[in-house]
Amino acid sequence: MRWSRYFLFTTREVPADADVVSHQLMSRTGMIKKLAAGIYIYQPLGWRSLKKTIEIVRREMDEAGAIELAMPSIQPAVLWHETGRWEKYGKELLRIQDRHDREFCFGPTHEEVITDLVRGEIKSYRQLPVNLYQIQTKFRDEIRPRFGLMRGREFLMKDAYSFDVDRDGMGASYEAMRDAYQRIFEGCKLDFTVVEADSGTIGGEYSHEFMVLADTGESQVVSCPECNYAANVERAEASCEQADDEPAAEREELATPGAKTIDEVTALLDIDAAKLVKTLLYEADGEVVAVAVRGDHEVNEVKLQNHLAALQLHLAGDAAVEKATGAPVGFAGPVGLADGVRLISDRAIEGLCNFVVGANLADTHLGGVNWGRDAQPDAFVDLRVVAGGDACPRCGHALRETRGIETGHTFQLGALYSEPMGCTYTDGSGETHPMLMGCYGLGVGRTLAAAIEQNHDDDGIIWPLPLAPFEVLLASLNAKDDAVRGACDSLYESLCAVGVEVLYDDRDERPGVKFNDADLLGIPVRIVLGGRGLANGQAELSLRRDREKHDVALESVVERTTELLRELS
Ligand code: ATP
Ligand code: MG
Secondary structure: OEHHHOOOOOOOOOOOOOOOHHHHHHHHOOOEEEEEOOEEEEOHHHHHHHHHHHHHHHHHHHHOOOEEOOOOOEEEHHHHHHHOHHHHOHHHOEEEEOOOOOEEEEOOOOHHHHHHHHHHHOOEHHHOOEEEEEEEEEEOOOOOOEOHHHEOOEEEEEEEEEEEOOHHHHHHHHHHHHHHHHHHHHHOOOOEEEEEOOOHHHOOOEEEEEEEEOOOOOEEEEEOOOOOOEEEOOOOOOOOOOOOOOOOOOOEEEEOOOOOOHHHHHHHHOOOHHHEEEEEEEEEOOEEEEEEEEOOOOEOHHHHHHHHOOOOEEEOOHHHHHHHHOOOOOOOOOOOOOOOOEEEEEHHHOOOOOEEEEOOOOOEEEEEEOEOOOEOOOEEEOOEOOOOOOEOOOOOOEOEEEEEEEEEEEEEEEOOOHHHHOOEEEOOOOOEEEOEEEEEEEEHHHHHHHHHHHOEEOOEEOOOHHHOOOOEEEEEOOOOOHHHHHHHHHHHHHHHHOOOOEEEEOOOOOHHHHHHHHHHHOOOEEEEEOHHHHHHOEEEEEEOOOOOEEEEEHHHHHHHHHHHHHHHO
16 A cells, blocks of 8 residues: 555644543554544544454354354344343443334344344254354443543444353353454454453353453453462452451440541551451442441442342442431441441451441441441451452462453353243253353454553554554655655565555655654554665665664565564464
8 A cells, every 4th residue: 555645644643532542542543533422433544453353353253153144233122121121221322213203222232133033033952052243333322431442432343142052052152252262362462361250231140351461451350370360350259368366355435536547547546457347338229238348458349239239339428328327427337337227248357356347426436346246247248359469269379460451251141131032942852941142242443452552662553463454564765766766666566466465655755754653553564765775775674563673685575574474473
């Protein structure tokens, strides 16, 4: 592609809302252009990389035996009523009406549509298993669309859905997809990890996330260097804590005037935060619930919401706290809560003795508190956020904490959708059963953005070869000089002739501009030719990754370039 004829305009300007590097660089390289919040035009350069990502995904999905189809973006509400998700999905679902006032949505995901299709076509166990996928545009009315393609409102997703007769079959389909995802991210040459995940609004029983590792990732991941346990912190299990072995002391009131925070209370009473129990009040679907965790631990709201099976969960307001505790905010505790306020405690404090809690009384705490005698929660459950340094729940080794970008998510759904939608098959003896499903999402645009988050420097993108919009950037340093132009033209044609994807910077620009743009675009191999090089019969080859320059005889450039590309692939 000759740059002078291409639709490619780089800029130094960074959009005001571009907080992350992939968004900045995709905008500056002219890969994407914002049309509205979270809605982007994929400009030609961006579309080339997206198509490459799509092709890697498609290759591995086909290889794994999944079958491609294409479903509509617009979906009728009636299907969503069947699963109850029309109400449950909330504001991320873009709801629309046609001229007859019939309700539709712009699909954020396609479980309902695919289940409707399969229940109509498949009747017998003989026709199963089947795994169908598409690569298609989704719309989610994200509350905070940001980070460019990383969290758009309109975005490209690969979504696959498997249907099986039994759990073994579902497990095998799931494993096949996990392997395919593994190969996809390897194929993209990205550094990634697979973690146990929470199932979120899609629901289901068993799920994994594929995380591209990057310091700028929104997700926190803990992993065990010893036994390979890895999980999203939303989901990561805490290991069991040891029990204190002390005789129970007398309970006593402790004056803590003005001390509300953990730091203030521990400093004033000269105790360890691990001996303090903090009590937080939440509102779960309208019910006020008290939640107790160790002073140095944090409540994991995803775990809490799952435990309570609540649709809505948030911290209770001051008035609700005062009503439940009879005290101003900051002195809540498990002893003497108002009637009807449920108390749930984190498992880590089950074995604690003689601990300190808020007294439900202004400026006061209680010391020497013990479970059973002074208070008793409804349940001890794992409710805390696991962090780096905590013990691995499998082997006890210290966990490591990293950040990642969730680019793929796989779920075992079981009969979650097939049961309410009547997606059944008949077995050998004529009995009907719901099919067991899996669903597998992969964000195409997010994968590309994650690749940039992981592979860039101060000057621009450093594309892994499989995702690069072009393999080679050829820059002529004196485009006006006939001899140089002629030599570059002929190099360009020779490279194209052997199937190399070349962006040929034939613009009439100063070398400095061309070098800066080359660094910004991050195309893996760079070939530079100017008057001096031509006089010596040499071009300069370099890799974007290390920028080390090598002079190569003109007649060997094509051969050396194809060698380099082989090494990079
Ligand atoms: P998140 O927690 O980031 O909102 P999710 O759990 O809602 O993600 P899924 O419903 O599992 O995501 O969607 C499958 C994949 O689609 C995700 O792994 C991600 O790669 C991609 N994806 C989800 N939401 C967006 C978005 N707003 N913009 C771009 N890609 C997205
Ligand atoms: Mg989401």
